[in-house]
Amino acid sequence: MVKAVLFDLDGTLLDRDASVNQFVSVQYDRLNKHLSHIPKNDYIARFIELDCHGHVWKDKVYQDLVSEFAIEGMSWQSLLEDYEMQFQNHCVPFEFLTEMLTELKDRGYLLGIITNGRSPFQARAIDGLAIRDYFDAILISEVEQVRKPQVEIFQRAMNRLGVSALESVFIGDHPEVDIVGAKGAMMKTIWKRNLSWTEAKEADAIVDELKEIPLVLAHFNSR
Ligand SMILES: [Mg+2]
Known part of the structure; x- marks a missing residue:
């Protein structure tokens, strides 16, 4: 679940x-x-x-x-x-960003961000999107002193949310840093497809748009 x-x-x-x-x-x-x-x-x-x-x-x-x-x-x-x-x-959001986050919150999911980058720059970008309040944990690599694809940063995020890998899904655009990294931490993964890479072999599911995510999660839960 x-x-x-x-x-x-x-x-x-x-x-x-x-x-x-x-x-x-x-x-x-x-x-x-x-x-x-x-x-x-x-x-x-x-x-x-x-x-x-x-x-x-x-x-x-x-x-x-x-x-x-x-x-x-x-x-x-x-x-x-x-x-x-x-x-x-x-800061320009991808289409359906707040609609998707609102729907996931309404369904009771805990939400988190794991981003490689500098602080406070990444924190300001999150504020620029005006999405901070949706998230229960935000991990920025410079603060954490560990970065994706290292397994430790994924595990640390799950610890902060109080969930196991079996209860967690990671969604990202980078096949290695995000998908292979999260798989290494035993999480389920969704690749957000983009033009920079042709495929992410390890991903459990692929989406083109953020609005597809609630349905994919429902599908994971029905298996
Ligand atoms: Mg990325």
């Missing part, structure tokens, strides 16, 4: 590609005084390229942008601070 549903954040609840696009576009307009010599599309495209789907932290991204585009009057540190403070205002 599933009692707890745990989620990855980036690419699963937060539409990170849309969020980054929106943020960088607005940052360019806001800081136009220092960036106007760069064509806007070039600034956005280069940021996205250097960011490498979030795998490169933004200190490195802004250092490269400042040097490549010869940005003057604004240091990479100031650009990074702007990112850290402003990104939360551009």
Whole structure:
């Protein structure tokens, strides 16, 4: 019987590609005084390229942008601070996010998030989506000093929720970090399909949209 549903954040609840696009576009307009010599599309495209789907932290991204585009009057540190403070205002949810969370809460599931990333940046993104109150446990790797796919972070989350692996489902977009990791902790898994990977062999179920999740959980419980 599933009692707890745990989620990855980036690419699963937060539409990170849309969020980054929106943020960088607005940052360019806001800081136009220092960036106007760069064509806007070039600034956005280069940021996205250097960011490498979030795998490169933004200190490195802004250092490269400042040097490549010869940005003057604004240091990479100031650009990074702007990112850290402003990104939360551009957090774009995947469709049906709050509807899905409301439905799971109404059905009595405990909810959790396990995200690899920095704190307080990830915490601000959760607030940017305005979903904190839905969750009974939130684990951010920098705080926990352990990260997915390490089994320990999944086990720690289940301990905090007071549930066993047999009672827990993990939902994420990364076949290795999320799905193989959670399987290692003996959890059931749902892969949120996306264009970055062709398959997640180990997943117990696959969804394309968040609204499909309540039905998949009901199906797990009927087996
Ligand atoms: Mg992810």
